[in-house]
Amino acid sequence: MSMRRLSPVLVMVAGLIGLWYLAAVPMNVHEVLTAAERGGAEVSPPSAMERRDMGNWALVLRNPEHLGASWSSQRPRLPAPHVVLVELYESTIDEELNGRRGLVRSGSLSNRSLVYHGLVTLNATFVGFLIGAGLGILLAVGIVHSRVMDMSVMPWAIVSQTIPIVALAPMIIVVLYSIGVQGLLPKAVISAYLSFFPVVVGMVKGLRSPDGMQLDLMRTYNADAATVLWKLRLPASVPYLFASLKIAIAASLVGAIVGELPVQQGGLGARMLAGSYYGQTAQIWAALLVAAALAAVLVWAIGAAERRALRRMGMMA
Amino acid sequence: MTARPVIQASQLDLTFVTADGPVHALQDVSLDVPPGAFVSFIGPSGCGKTTLLRCIAALETPTGGKLSVNGMTADEARRARAYGYVFQAAGLYPWRTIGRNVALPLEIMGYSKRDQAERVARVLELVELAGFEQKYPWQLSGGMQQRASIARALAFDADILLMDEPFGALDEIVRDRLNEELLRLWARTQKTICFVTHSIPEAVYLSTHIVVMSPRPGRITDVIESPLPAERPLDIRDTPEFIEIAHRVREGLRAGYEE
Known part of the structure; x- marks a missing residue:
């Protein structure tokens, strides 16, 4: 990437990081002042009860001398970016290399490392994505070929997406557990539940993209519906399919995490x-960063597959 | 004409039901097309020339009258793959090479791989696209794409070629050359061609029979049998005979309007 294209991105990232450091000051001021008081310093106002009822900015303005600890607080509400990065390093590379349960000492991935947890999530994401995309394509083929399915499936597909997944996920897990299904599959089901929908919508549009003339041409050859699907509708839908797969893989990841x-x-x-139970905000942020990086890589991988497929089909120079 | 007509229409009617009431696309159309003829349908927009062609191809169903193609009903003829159809746009599949586009009907009709290759090579040579087999449609000009679509219609060697304004979207220079090529191709293959156009010179230059049509309701106002020789260089269009036929076509079109 050239510098011309990179520099606006860098400026944007630098701005966001600056904002993040700034926001850490008022966010963490309560904890910082409590820690300073325990350390024997004088804070204003001295009463913890009084401080609890005061606004964050007011405390910041009244205690400028104690704010240096804002970015290294033990239990921050908003950990500073470098704290998150340190946590990220400690819970990935450091844990695997030097941890008692790490890859180097035990021969298997540590269950305390984000590498291990990332792979667990990735597994569920892949299985869910395959189920969701497969189901989406099948439903779309059905919808395009059957009026009954067109009228009946589509409204339900839309309704399914209006139910908040956090409300539905525990029910799916409980129901599947009661019939003896647990482990990877319930997460994959939730993941598929989120990812089939964009595939249905995209594929229906793609399968219907051939115009009247192209369908008439098939009629002049006396081609049956299966031939039209195989030779015309499916190849014509490929660009639409990839566009929806990009959305679907990201949705799959979200589904797996929610599951x-x-x-x-x-x-x-x-x-x-777990991070939110134990007030380990840096742990939450580190997991979040890994999830975001995974999503970026997955979407990029679909994009690479798309370019490859379209080039092989001769539809891209 | 002693030979049995390839296409026989008698008192054909077609009424489309629309939200604004019925539209008489065709009314009382009777026509015999002898084997090996080159028939042009000419008329202003809405005269039903394309609709008539689509009836012959069984892409539309007439609401009245009788229509036979190769001695069968139009739909039986379609099922028997009696005709190749060339649309206004080339409509090549962008994901197939020219060769594979031309092979499309052959694949669907179950020709063997070797048969396909042989036929593709032959028809591409016929439309002067030999050597372009591996190219993708976007690598070809509009005229070349339309030639490829003609090759696709010729590939399975049906006796009838139905062409719906195939050169309508092309510029005049390309069009002249394709007209010349089409005549040569017709002479070599001895097919029966039905050709829809709204260009008088094109109709007169190409046809053995010119069917003049007029709109509201769509009907035939005149059928002109061309006295021009089979061998037609482009400059035949400057001869008195040519100009006379063109004049008669124009008169027919005008008469259709004034009624």
Whole structure:
């Protein structure tokens, strides 16, 4: 990437990081002042009760001399970016290299490392994505070929997406558990639940993209519906398919993480919830960063597959 | 004409039901097309020339009258793959090479791989696109794309070629050359061609029979059998015979308007 394209991105990132450091001051001021008081320093006002009822900015203005600790607080509400990065390093590379349960000492990934939890989430994401995309394509083919399915499936598909997934996820897990299904599959089901919808919508549009003339041409060859699907509709839908797969893979990741929240058997979602139970905000942020990086890589991978496929089909120079 | 007509229409009617009431696309259309003829349908927009062609192709169903193609009903003829159809736009599949586009009907009709390759090579040569087999449609000019679509219609060697304003979107220079090529191709293949156009010179230059049509309701006002020789260089368009036929076509079109 050239410097010309990179520099606005860098400026934007630098601005956000600056804002983050700035925001850490009022966010953490209560904890910072409590810690300073315990350390014997004089803070204003001295009463913890009084401080509790005061606004963050007011405390910041009255105690400028104690604010240096804002970015190194033990239990910050908003950890500073470098604290998150340190946590990220400690819970990935450091844990695997030097940890008692790490890859180097034990020969398997540590269950305290984000590498391990990231892979758990990735597994569920992939299985969910495959189920969701497959289901989406099948439903779209059905919808395009059957009027009954067109009228009946589409409204339900839309309704399914109006239910908040955090409300639905525990129910899916409980219902599947009661019939003996647990582990990876319930998470994959939740993941598929989120990812099938964009695929249905995109594929229906793609399968219907051939115009009247192209369908008439097939009619002059006396081609049956299966031939029209295979030779015309499916190839014509490929660009639409990839556009919706990009949305679907990101949705799959979100689904897998949400599915991990109620179960607490590993995964980035479990780490985030554990972090919030124990007030380890840096741990939440580190897990969040790993999730965001995973999403970026997954979407990029679909984009790479798209470019490859379209080039092979001769639709891209 | 002693030979049995390839296409026979008698008192054909077609009424479309629309929200604004019925539209008489065709009314009382009767026509015999002898084997090996080159028939042009000419008329202003809305005269039903394309609709008539689509009826012959069984892409539309007439609401009245009788229509036979190769001695069968139009739909039976379609099922028997009796005709190749060339649309206004080339409509090549962007994900297929020219060769694979031309092979599309052959794949669908179950020709063997070797048969496909042989036929593709032959028809591409016929439309002077030999050597472009591996190119993708976007690498070709509009005229070349339309030639490829003609090759696609010729690939399975149906006796009838139906062409719906195939050169309508092309510039005049390309169009002249394609007209010349089409005549040569017709002479070599001995097919029966039905050709929709709204260009008088094109109709007169190409046809053995010119069917003049007029709108509201769509009907035939005149059928002109061309006295021009089979061998037609482009400059035949400057001869008195040519100009006379063109004049008669124009008169027919005008008469259709004034009624």
